[in-house]
Amino acid sequence: MDSSFYLYNSLTRTTELFTPLVPGKAGMYVCGPTVYSNAHLGHARPAITFDLLYRYLLHLGYQVRYVRNITDVGHLEDEAEETGEDKIAKKARLEQLEPMEVVQKYMNTFHRNMADLNTLPPGIEPRASGHIIEQQVMIRRLMEKGYAYGINGSVYFDVVKYDRDFRYGILSGRNLEEMMSNSRQLEGQQEKRNPYDFALWKKAAPEHIMRWPSEWSEGFPGWHLECSAMSTKYLGEVFDIHGGGMDLQFPHHECEIAQSTAVLGHPTVRYWVHNNMITINGQKMARSLGNFITLDELFSGNHPLLTQAYSPMTIRFFILQAHYRSTLDFSNEALQAAGKGLEKLMKAVALLDKLKTSGSSSADISALEQKCSEAINDDLNSPVLIAHLFDGVRIINSVYDGSVTLTAEDLEKLRKLFYTYVFDILGLKNESSGTAQPELISGLVELAMQIRTNARNNKDWGTSDFIRNELARIGIVVKDRKDGFEWEIKGD
Numbered sequence: 001m002d003s004s005f006y007l008y009n010s011l012t013r014t015t016e017l018f019t020p021l022v023p024g025k026a027g028m029y030v031c032g033p034t035v036y037s038n039a040h041l042g043h044a045r046p047a048i049t050f051d052l053l054y055r056y057l058l059h060l061g062y063q064v065r066y067v068r069n070i071t072d073v074g075h076l077e078d079e080a081e082e083t084g085e086d087k088i089a090k091k092a093r094l095e096q097l098e099p100m101e102v103v104q105k106y107m108n109t110f111h112r113n114m115a116d117l118n119t120l121p122p123g124i125e126p127r128a129s130g131h132i133i134e135q136q137v138m139i140r141r142l143m144e145k146g147y148a149y150g151i152n153g154s155v156y157f158d159v160v161k162y163d164r165d166f167r168y169g170i171l172s173g174r175n176l177e178e179m180m181s182n183s184r185q186l187e188g189q190q191e192k193r194n195p196y197d198f199a200l201w202k203k204a205a206p207e208h209i210m211r212w213p214s215e216w217s218e219g220f221p222g223w224h225l226e227c228s229a230m231s232t233k234y235l236g237e238v239f240d241i242h243g244g245g246m247d248l249q250f251p252h253h254e255c256e257i258a259q260s261t262a263v264l265g266h267p268t269v270r271y272w273v274h275n276n277m278i279t280i281n282g283q284k285m286a287r288s289l290g291n292f293i294t295l296d297e298l299f300s301g302n303h304p305l306l307t308q309a310y311s312p313m314t315i316r317f318f319i320l321q322a323h324y325r326s327t328l329d330f331s332n333e334a335l336q337a338a339g340k341g342l343e344k345l346m347k348a349v350a351l352l353d354k355l356k357t358s359g360s361s362s363a364d365i366s367a368l369e370q371k372c373s374e375a376i377n378d379d380l381n382s383p384v385l386i387a388h389l390f391d392g393v394r395i396i397n398s399v400y401d402g403s404v405t406l407t408a409e410d411l412e413k414l415r416k417l418f419y420t421y422v423f424d425i426l427g428l429k430n431e432s433s434g435t436a437q438p439e440l441i442s443g444l445v446e447l448a449m450q451i452r453t454n455a456r457n458n459k460d461w462g463t464s465d466f467i468r469n470e471l472a473r474i475g476i477v478v479k480d481r482k483d484g485f486e487w488e489i490k491g492d
Contacts, residue, residue, distance in 0.1 A: 005060060007053075007241075008325060008379045010249065010272040011171055015379050020240050021270065026062040027235040028054065029269075031227060031244035031252070032125070034071040035106040036091040039113045040292035041315070041330060042245075042278050042285040048316055048427075049275040049324040050243045051119040052380055055425050067234045068122040072103040073129045073210050074202075074223045086220070089209050099210050103127075113295040116312040118427050124234050128226040132212045135221040135229045138263055139200045147262040151191050153203030153217030159196045162258050168196075171257055171272060172250035198255050200225050224255035232260060232268060242269040246276050247284065275324045280305075285330065293330070307332045310339065313431050317342040320382040320426055341390075346430050347488070348393040349422060351400050352415050354486070358405035363395045365410045369417055376425065389421060445476055445487055452478075453485070 005018045020026045030050045033043055050068075057064045076084050085093075092099040114121070128135075139155055142148035148157050159168050163176045179196055203217035204210075211218045231242065244253065253272065260268040277284045285292050293303050301309030310318075318338035322328040368391060375385040392414065398404035399411075406414065422428050448467055455463035468478045471487070478487045 005056070005377045006379055007271055007273060010274045011269070016271070018240075018271065020062065021238060024061070024063060026057050026064045026241065027239035028057070028064060028066050028241040028243065029227070029231040029235055029239065030066070030068045030122070030242075031248055032068040032070050033106075033110055034075040034087055035103050035110060036075075036087045037106060037287055038294040038296060039106075039110045040285065040287065040294045041298060042292060043110075044113075044117060044295060044315055045278050045319055045324075045328070046243070046245050046275050047114055047119050048117060048319045049380075050273075051117075051427055052320070052324070052382065052425070053241070053243070053273070054120055055427055056376060056380065059420070059425055065124070065235060066120075066122040067124045067126065067231065069227060069230050070103075070107060070125060070127045071223065071226060072100070072107075072127050074221045074226060076223070086208070086210055092209065100129075103129075109296070116295070116299065117316050118312070118429050120427075126230045126234065128221065128230070129210075131226070131230050131233065132221065134233055135225050136201075136214055138225060138229050138259065139221075140215075141263050142200065142259065145262060148200055149193065150216050153219065154191065154199060155201040155216055156192050156197040157200055157255070157259060157262075158193065159198070159258065160194050162262050166258070166261055168258055169254065171254050174250065174254070198222060198224060198251065200259075224252055225259060227252070228256050228259040228263075228268075231256075232264075237264050238266070238268055238270065240269075241271045241273055243273040243275075246274040247286075249274060276327050278319075278328050278330055280330045282329065305332075308336075310335050311431050313428055314339040314342055316426075316428060317345075321386060323379075323381060323383055325379070341386075342428070345386075345389065345393060345422065345428075348396040349418055349430070350488070351396050352411075352418060355396065355399050355406070355411055357408040357411050359407065360405055361407045361410045362405050363398070363410070365395075365406070365413045365417070368392055368395070369413065372417060372421055376421075382426065385421065385426070389418070392418060441489070445471070449478070449485060449487065 006015045007018045008015045028050070030046065033039065054064060054066050072088060073086065075087050086099075088099050088102050091097075092102045095102065097105075111121075139148060142157065143150065143155065146158070147162055148155055159176065162168055168174075168176045169179075176196065180194065199222040201214060201216055201219050201221055203219045208220070210220055212220060231239065242253070242256075257267065257269070279285060280291050283289065283291060293305060295312075295315070297303040297306065298310050298315055299312060301307075314335060318335055319328065321338060321341070368388060371388045371391075372385055375381045375388060378384070395404060395406075395414065399406055448471060452464050452467040455461075455467070471478055476487055476489055478485060
């Protein structure tokens with residue numbers, strides 16, 4: 001097992017050697033979607049980021065427990081001020097559906113989109129509404145310890161009390177005194193002791209659909225509490241990795257830290273990992289801002305901002321071309337360039353099985369292996385890894401045209417390197433085969449090419465040209481070589 005994997009920890013603001021709590025095992029919790037609308041490009045980034053991390057931990061030999069939640073209650077329209085309607089309840093009202101119909105509808109499309117992007121499913125996918133009891137138990141413990149108070153049927157976390165005993169703002173770097181001095185009292189928050197106290201349980205208004213009985217009121221849990229309850233339930237009081245988008249650092253993850261620490265007396269997460277945002281014209285892409293493009297729209301090209309459709313693997317490659325902690329700006333030009341880069345990479349992978357070996361090597365495959373390993377071990381540096389893979393593409397093309405030679409051992413190393421990094425770790429796949437079976441296409445083309453070869457040997461140039469032209473018409477390009485021929489599907 002590789003012991004040189006370094007991961008940036010948002011809590012310490014340093015890149016640290018990853019050392020799991022339990023040797024050989026890793027626990028990872030990732031904040032999943034609130035399922036009230038179709039997944040968009042902004043949702044693809046955390047999904048792919050943490051899929052890359054999950055895949056790499058598996059590659060290193062860890063037994064990984066990957067937990068990604070579904071938020072299906074408690075996420076209010078104004079999440080910072082905890083006001084407004086529940087996002088799912090509002091969508092249910094607008095679409096004249098039951099809230100859980102909304103949840104199921106958009107959870108189904110989310111899962112389909114995640115499969116399109118070739119992300120591995122989590123081992124556990126808990127839903128907030130399925131863990132109401134665990135959340136109520138946590139609230140009760142917080143009240144017993146003096147970190148929560150009830151008023152008018154709602155329960156709030158006492159941030160000032162917590163800050164005196166521990167420190168509020170440790171993840172985001174915010175100072176509570178400064179926050180309090182700059183805050184304003186908002187309508188609807190008068191029942192809180194302090195503006196920065198946050199809801200653990202909200203009493204449901206008469207018109208509120210989603211509600212559960214409790215000792216405090218008929219109500220629903222606070223958004224922040226859900227993740228504290230579910231992460232510790234499935235990963236324990238201390239676990240390795242908590243991930244999510246950078247926009248969740250405050251207040252969501254800051255509140256998680258406070259709740260969990262107050263209940264248990266110690267922090268629960270060892271490595272906080274955050275991906276940066278996808279932007280559009282320099283502004284964060286988000287449903288709340290109305291500037292988003294859904295994944296289905298990207299795959300179909302059906303959106304005013306799109307000049308064409310983009311395949312799921314083009315989207316995945318586009319996201320992997322940037323480091324997960326850097327911003328990534330959407331543009332058609334960037335997506336088109338990603339598509340061309342992916343095509344070049346996949347063409348090289350397809351050539352691997354056609355390469356011939358020699359008695360000596362004129363390329364250093366071991367050095368390439370080392371560079372790829374160093375890149376991925378350096379905080380999942382996928383853009384540098386991809387750059388090294390394109391060095392490998394040049395080697396493949398040079399071996400194919402005969403200007404570089406490889407021994408059988410080095411060729412096998414090169415094959416293993418590409419299959420491991422391109423497919424297993426980066427999670428890319430070849431999309432060019434369409435709906436037909438690749439073996440069937442190959443067999444039919446090889447049959448046509450055999451007939452064409454026989455025609456050429458008999459100097460029947462008319463038949464030879466006819467076969468080549470008809471294959472080209474249906475998208476199969478034939479290239480004659482001195483030692484035979486080769487063919488490829490156009491765009492492959």
